[in-house]
Amino acid sequence: MTSLQPGVVFGEDYLTLIKACKDGKYALPAVNVTNTNTANAVMEAAAKNKSDVILQVSNGGAQFFAGKGLEDAFTAKVLGAVSFAQHVHMMAAHYGICVVLHTDHADKNLIPWIEALLAQGKEFYDITGKPLFTSHMVDLSAEDIDYNLNECARLLEQMAAIEMSIEIELGVTGGEEDGVGSDDIDNDKLYTQPEDCLLAWQKLNPLGHFSLAASFGNVHGVYKPGNVKLRPEILKNSQSLLSEKTGAPENSYDLVFHGGSGSEKDKIAESLNYGVFKMNIDTDTQFAFARGVGEYVFANQAAFAFQIDPDTGAPYKKQYDPRVWLRKGEESMIDRLDEAFADLKSAGKSLARQG
Ligand SMILES: [Zn+2]
Numbered sequence: 001m002t003s004l005q006p007g008v009v010f011g012e013d014y015l016t017l018i019k020a021c022k023d024g025k026y027a028l029p030a031v032n033v034t035n036t037n038t039a040n041a042v043m044e045a046a047a048k049n050k051s052d053v054i055l056q057v058s059n060g061g062a063q064f065f066a067g068k069g070l071e072d073a074f075t076a077k078v079l080g081a082v083s084f085a086q087h088v089h090m091m092a093a094h095y096g097i098c099v100v101l102h103t104d105h106a107d108k109n110l111i112p113w114i115e116a117l118l119a120q121g122k123e124f125y126d127i128t129g130k131p132l133f134t135s136h137m138v139d140l141s142a143e144d145i146d147y148n149l150n151e152c153a154r155l156l157e158q159m160a161a162i163e164m165s166i167e168i169e170l171g172v173t174g175g176e177e178d179g180v181g182s183d184d185i186d187n188d189k190l191y192t193q194p195e196d197c198l199l200a201w202q203k204l205n206p207l208g209h210f211s212l213a214a215s216f217g218n219v220h221g222v223y224k225p226g227n228v229k230l231r232p233e234i235l236k237n238s239q240s241l242l243s244e245k246t247g248a249p250e251n252s253y254d255l256v257f258h259g260g261s262g263s264e265k266d267k268i269a270e271s272l273n274y275g276v277f278k279m280n281i282d283t284d285t286q287f288a289f290a291r292g293v294g295e296y297v298f299a300n301q302a303a304f305a306f307q308i309d310p311d312t313g314a315p316y317k318k319q320y321d322p323r324v325w326l327r328k329g330e331e332s333m334i335d336r337l338d339e340a341f342a343d344l345k346s347a348g349k350s351l352a353r354q355g
Pocket residue numbers: 105173220258259280
């Protein structure tokens with residue numbers, strides 16, 4: 001079996017990891033993190049489940065990493081992302097798993113953020129021989145397709161020069177309103193068109209490696225059951241058209257499933273047959289972290305109001321120490337991730353070399 005050095009993977013090793021996922025019909029959870037607590041919880045959960053994993057920050061998550069008190073929000077978004085990446089570069093190998101470092105949605109307004117991260121990434125690459133991030137997501141799905149693909153091609157050329165990949169988006173991942181009652185298979189906004197995927201392949205594949213967030217009725221967030229009509233067969237149609245038109249092997253697109261939180265388990269399983277190797281998860285792990293902290297706070301309310309019990313004089317230091325209640329959040333997040341590794345069938349499949 002192929003094995004990789006534990007730690008952050010990029011370039012050829014990233015392609016090896018993706019191929020193992022697709023050949024083995026499993027996917028890696030891509031978990032949004034906002035601080036070292038959540039980043040460490042994801043790596044701990046991956047190690048526990050003997051799975052490789054993807055850690056990512058949104059621009060807001062990156063800003064939070066740097067600190068909400070910094071006045072210059074743009075600089076905070078850049079430096080917070082760098083700080084996050086450096087933390088994971090330092091720690092990932094010690095968890096004994098392979099980690100992919102990613103950024104989440106960057107729309108047209110956030111292209112300067114990506115460009116600043118590429119400048120930082122180039123500097124890091126010149127010193128260490130590794131990029132800071134394995135891949136950046138550039139989501140220009142709200143723009144017309146020519147602009148989307150031209151801009152992604154321009155950025156991919158810079159990324160490929162430092163052994164990075166790009167994730168692009170075609171079609172729109174729905175929000176609450178978009179998801180409700182939308183079961184028209186030809187709706188070209190919620191359901192990515194196979195012809196658009198083919199254009200992306202023709203434009204980007206010669207330049208470097210890209211992954212593709214394709215919409216098949218997925219929505220961000222968690223809503224009441226029944227609002228979302230997932231149609232994984234859309235992914236299959238895109239894969240088939242690519243093979244038919246170019247002779248590329250079956251399932252050549254490396255697909256990303258956005259809006260994984262709260263999705264029907266059988267649709268998640270079905271999507272694994274059609275080249276999905278990455279499933280983004282944020283809402284469910286946010287809730288898990290909050291619930292772990294919340295349950296502890298409810299059960300120990302006095303310790304969050306008084307340093308010393310007003311009646312008994314007992315000190316509460318052991319209860320309000322942040323390491324105690326933040327750990328409850330981490331543990332609860334790890335429990336939720338156990339479920340994700342099982343759903344995505346990645347548990348026990350880490351490519352990281354043992355020992
Ligand atoms: Zn998304």
